[in-house]
Amino acid sequence: MTQVQIRKNEKKKFVLVRSHLDISHPPTMADTSEHKRHVLMIDNYDSFTWNLYQYLHQSSRCGKVDVYRNDKIDIETIENKIKPDIIFISPGPGHPLTDSGISRDVIRHFKGRIPIFGVCMGQECIFDVFGGDVSYAGEIVHGKTTTINHDGKGMFEDVPQSVAVTRYHSLAGSEKTLPGVLxxxxxxxxxxxxxxxxxxxTYTIEGVxxxxxxxxxxxxxxxxxxxxGVYGGTWEENKAHKSKHKQVANKAFAKNENILTTIYKKRQGDYEVIEKLPGRSFQNLDIALSLGIAPPVINFYDRLKYTQDVLKQSVILSEFKRASPSKGDININAHAGTQALTYAINGCSTISVLTEPNWFKGSIEDLSLIRKVIESPQTEKVANYRRPAVLRKEFIFNKYQILEARLAGADTVLLIVKMLNDFKLLQELYSYSLDLGMVPLVEVNDDRELTQALKLTYHNATKEPLIIGVNNRNLTNFNVDLGTTSSLVDQSKGTNNGRDGDVLVLALSGITSVADVKKYKYEDNVDGFLIGESLMRAEANGKAGEFLHDLCAC
Structure with missing residues (x-):
């Protein structure tokens, strides 16, 4: 527990003074220009105030926390002296009508002006202020965990479904009296x-x-x-702030070149060094391939169709990545082998492995380990087990990377049309991948890139199945639009797509829930879904297997 100093000022007000914490935070696009928040917390005489104080200080977005007991502060002091950016209403014993002190008045006074967040009694205060009744919850829970379903917005953004939460309460807002404004x-x-x-x-007021x-x-x-990360007094103001901030952050992050170009150039430099290492040249890799030591491949297209047509399940590509340019560290201590085993035995069709080391904290060794694990004796215990395909997700620009992937155990590789802004090179890498027995995943982000992908041939024919991955995340600015995949399905799979072979369409990013998968699958006719960050966070909480099972079964 963080040590916190307490002092009593001359007016007998108890103030928690921020302690100095040595906590490092990864640089992310989200941190680029937002200022550190000044938080005021109203303490409803609850010991959990200390925990909340600690969590606030552990956030890279927090600059200062002032804590006042609910009967030791007034509106004038808050307004004219403290001037907080955001207000937290703490947990506390009793009923909000009789035991919350100034908390309810604070909500009334500052609503629509700055964000307000309530925990336990704090939420009950919000419920009460806007006209709801707080009464017996139907059970008394003290230090027990319960899993919840949430809407994925506001405080629940990027939070996996079915997370376990801790409850200490006997009161709750009555659903029958839920105020219309909440x-x-x-x-x-x-x-x-x-x-x-x-x-x-309307207002930036939220509680749990x-x-x-x-x-x-x-x-x-x-x-x-x-x-x-919430700004302004209304959700419209918050939306406008985030839109403006995202543009500023993208410019600050990218400067005169976008992140895709930055990573591409870095990988080009990396491979200039790698290919010059003794025993690591393309010729050396080619000799190794000729010796027959590359692990056998499974057909990527056939593996997806097996899930789709035989198992009658959703095609899920489960991704292993420890970090990303937009989010920073996601699960930096994740073990490739153990997580891949969780993915494999819970029904995924493919394991996507980020092998880029600087922004995604991956390696080709991760891929090699994953391939070994999903064929290990541990999988023999799983009834009707069929190993998932292994995708090397990398910024591929030459044959070397494809051959390297094949020798490490990949069944398929990612080809990014936006990055390979040269159709001749794209065609060369596409054909070479098929020469090695690997049906590649061709990533597009708009109709122009899709048109290029649909022109790809193998031995001057389009009979080979084509697997299109639509990235909902624009790699030049990292904005996510889930409508991107939906808008390209008809063009990809229509009778006028110019191809003789089958075309599968996969949605590649921004998917966080079973509801997202169902929408794409049943409304838009999308064939498969890559789930990355949500599964990585679920694995950190021990929920990845359950989450993946639900995704596959929907």
Whole structure:
């Protein structure tokens, strides 16, 4: 537990003074220009205030936290002296009508002006202020965990579904008296359903009944980080701020070149060095291939169709990546072998392996290890097991990287049309991949790139199946638009696509839930789905297997 100093000022007000924490935070696009937040926390005389204080200080978005007891502060002091960027209403014993001190007045006064977030009693105060009744929750829970479903927005952005949260309460907002200005953001998965989160429809006011600051709550730090990323007094103001900030951040991050170009140039430099190492030239790799030591491949297209047509399940490409340029570290201590085994035995069709070391913290050794693990004796215990294909997800620009992938155990490789802005080179790498028995995944982001991909041939014919991956994330600015895949399906799979062979369309990014998969699958006729960050975070919480099982079964 972080040590925190307490001092009593001349007006007998108890103030928590920020301690100095030695916590490093990875540089991400999100950190580029946002200022550190000044937080005011109203303490409703609860010991969990200390935990919440610690979680706030552990966030890269927090600059200062002032904590005042609910009867030791007034509106004038908050308004004219403290001048916070955001207000937290802490947990506390009792009922908000009788035991929350100034908390409810704070919500009334600052609504629509700055963000307000409530925990446990803090949420109950929000519920009460806007006209709802807080009453017996139907059960008394003290230090117990419950899994929840949430809407994936606000504080729940990027938080996996079915996370376990810690509850200490006997009261809760009554669903029957839910104020019209509030919306439910989270409920318990257990019956009877209890409201676990609410959000104001207009103002940047949000609360949860559970304790994100508890050590037993999964993704609690992420929830706090998300709240600290809210700006303005209304959700419209927050949206405008984020839009403006994203443009500024992208410019600051990219300067005169986008991140795709930056990574591409770095990998070109990396491979200039690698290919000059003794025993590592293209000729050396080619000799190794001729010796027959490359692991046998499975046909990427056939593996996806097996899941689709024989198993009648959703085609899921489970991704292994420890970090990303836009998010920074995701699960930096993840073990490639153990996570791949979780993926394989829970039904994924393909394991996508990021092998770029600088931004994604991956390696070709990760891929080699994953290939060995998914063919290990441990998989023999799984009924009707069929190993997933292995995709090398990398910034591939030459034959060397494809041959390197083949020798390491890959069944397929990623070819990014946007990066390979030369159709002759794209065609050369596409054909070479097929020469090695690997049906490549061809990534596009718009209709122009898709047109290029549909022109690819093998031995001057289009009979070979083509697997198109639509990246919902624009790699020049990292903006995500889930409508990108939907807009390109008809052009890819239509009778006028100019191809004799079958075309599969996969959605490659921004997918975080079973609902996303169902929408793409049943409404847009998308064939498969790559899930990355959500599975990596779920694995950190021990939920990846369950989440993947649900994805495959939907």
């Amino acid at each position: 919306e439910v953001t989270a409920i318990t998965e257990t019956k009877p359903e209890v409201i676990m989160g609410v959000r104001h429809k 009944q559970f304790h994100p600051e508890s050590i037993l709550t999964e993704s609690g730090q992420l929830m706090i980080d998300n709240i600290l």
